[in-house]
Amino acid sequence: MKSDAVKTGGTNFPFKTLMVQGTTSDAGKSVLVAALCRLLAREGVKVAPFKPQNMALNSAVTADGGEIGRAQALQAVAAGIAPHTDMNPILLKPSSDIGAQVVIHGKARADMNARDYHAYKPVAMQAVLESYRRLAAQYDVVLVEGAGSPAEINLRERDIANMGFAEAVDCPVIIVADIDRGGVFAHLVGTLACLSESERNRVVGFVINRFRGDLSLLEPGLDWLEAQTGKPVLAVLSYLHGLFLDAEDAVEQTQAARGAFRVVVPVPPRISNHTDFDALRAHPGVDLQLVGPGQPISPADLIILPGSKHTRGDLDWLRANGWEQALQRHLRYGGKVIGICGGYQMLGRTVADPQGVEGAPGISEGLGLLDIDTVLTAEKRLEQVGGRCAFADAAVSGYEIHMGVSDGAARGRPAFFIENTSGDPVGNKPEGARSDDDRVLGTYLHGVFDTPAACNALLRWAGLHGDAAVDTARLREASLDRIADAARSLLQALREYGDRG
Template identity: 75%
Template sequence: MVFPYKTLMVQGCTSDAGKSTVVAALCRLLKQDGVRVAPFKPQNMALNSAVTADGGEIGRAQALQAIAAGLAPHTDMNPVLLKPSSDTGAQVVIHGKVRAEMNARDYHQYKTIAMSAVLESHARLSEQYEAVVVEGAGSPAEINLRDRDIANMGFAEAVDCPVVLVADIDRGGVFAHIVGTLSCLSQSERDRTIGFVINRFRGDIKLLEPGLDWLEQQTGKPVLAVLPYLHGLFLDAEDAVQPVQASRGAFRIVVPSLPRMSNHTDFDALRAHPDVDLRFVRQGEEIPPADLIIIPGSKNTRADLEWLRAQGWPAVIERHLRYGGKVIGICGGFQMLGQDVSDALGIEGAPGRSPGLGLLAMHTSLTADKRLVQVTGTCAFAQEAMHDAVSGYEIHMGVSDGPALSRPAFRIDGRPEGACSPDGQILGTYLHGLFDAPQACAALLKWAGLQSEHRVDTSALREASLDRIAAASRPLLDALVALAEQPKQDAK
């Protein structure tokens, strides 16, 4: 197959319209058709990130899209990553490495520099691949962000690429979303918008057709595809915590939904486990009884520690342990389990020191250098798990030390990693993705008290879901190819 677009951009009328999924589907379809394709997102704001083979950090959605394209994730696929650390500030990651901590106003001025990084990465991908499928961010109709835009039409104008606009019909108002978005664009931006995708449709398509006809008459642009609502997909979320399915298993796992929770994709394997009832507890919600409490990663460890205290978690955890429950801390959650967390340099906010939960004999100092590495190793938290393989990645700015580390949770590349309490009830680790390897997931759940023969293979579930969204999106690819051929046919 010859794909007629060297660069094609997918933008959305709103956040969560389905841009990430549409890009992943097109990448998988083009790979299946023999086209060398790469995903690209100029700027991503997300706390779910992935470590690349070249030792950098990109948005989790772009790592998923790379898998769809049959590629190893690379920093050029997401040259600008913003990781919010507060309501007004974020860590700015350029080409996979931390550049600075900036507030929104300073970053707005910095966008001209960021755009240079964006164009450099796009140029490199364009040289290496036959096609680049680009994901926008948020909506191009955000008027306050149009000046110096690098994420949506600003990028499309800079590289002169066509744009497909995606709208989510499931949330309602789909025709207003599309027409309203177009009305907020300049004439050149409307001209480069070649058509629409209506996403997450369920119902009788015949009832939708009058609306589609009206939309095409109103805008003069085609509806390229109506994509179905697909239930039960197993795909890495870009940022927002996805709703957990109704309780299925008897083994109860509770996770505090920290305000700056990072990489909640760590829990995807637990979501999919039929014997597990996984619950995220948000602010103000009652904390239910549990067999296992997991404190997740955090982009602002000290601030989220204060949130835990304000929500009454320390007393709940103490009672949970007193009755024999187990606790796991991951990355920032691991740091919280110690005696204190020190931020002398003001890495995540005002310089200072915060007392930890005091459950592990260790201290943590936040550092300017971020550790970014993919790792493999074996479990060390239980004698029967010593030979079970674990794999994952580390993303953290901090160093922990203390007697607790003499009882490691894992052995990574021959070195001890993480910590276990002497009574065997508490486990802490810097390792993200620790539940993704089926053997390690089973061993961790057994350590926590679940006796189950079920194994969750996250890679197989992800691949099956990518194939499902690709099959459902085949009409979109066919329509895109036909649209590009239309001028040639008209000329004849």
């Protein structure tokens, strides 16, 4: 197991590569890697995040024209570097309970069911190792995030996401557990018991995350844990409230009322890039309500149809849950509607899938609120874009990540004008569409609310006046600094471990 100290910028870190694994999903792996990235970057260490395999419907578009999990993009920001497809070489985007789109090195390569992908893992591992070697050659330290738990026995054969990767590159591992869930000692002892001897030997210690209360009351449990496992508890990290960090996948369904302007978002089964609404969640004038199946549809000023990994299937879900009638009623009472990406496609007359991109070939009747038709295509568009609003004097930036082309008369009333980046001599191109009565707007741009000027313009268009948009970049940076400050004890413990070893 490698433990070569890195001496850069006056600092000393004992590992060239360190992997963070968790006892469960959402134990704190992503945040812990981001915190260590920020701490090392502050000290002048060239550090890069890496996740061999990610499964999420939230993704980010990189400067090299690919897509990776949002957590790795956030970790790159923490490290002060640009996100790159090598930071997440395998991204699985679920399209059903047993199938997913397989994205390799940033590009969609195939749709596979779980059994076929399991057989494909040896090939995927080669892509993983290629990316890891490139990062290891370019950076002083590579901080690796595992996926789920290494104790998932049914997934251990051909594993590329957790101990399978750690064994392949011979790197040390720390295991993090969330005490707020309860059962933290059982989680840690049980996880270690499920590992092979060589895997247990590469675990350098534990991190207990999201602790609240008097640490002295926890200490007897820590002593017991260390005696039972022979592994040190490297750090106990406090529960931090009010963080503004990109979620990898889970959707926060509840939102305390913050303002009088109500924005309602339906949450279909295959919602994608729900981070589009983080800026609205933090907006002091907005009451953001995310509505799941069977929940009442409350009156709103603005309804937003989110992105979807399965547009036609989620369109059926909307209808089955009464959203078509709700949208018609909302518009009759003077409300506004925005559709983003898949939501934009649903607003049109038809959504056709002649190639079976999302499933069985066919055509679905859209909601008929925009005069456009959409044809789904196998080629995915991935691009970071910037431009200006077509309905206000405001800059906008965002990213496109979709499979499909939409066209029709409503495109003559665009939502935005995108700056030309392809050499097209015509100049800025129109993007999105608006209805003739200007009550419905659709766009393929994700992240439009993250630009304060565009957020203000869209909310004014929808009926909220004032300029109180949230600076999401500033909030994100402040949150990264908070988690880094909270993780200083872990960094020190890792250094002390290296000194002993």
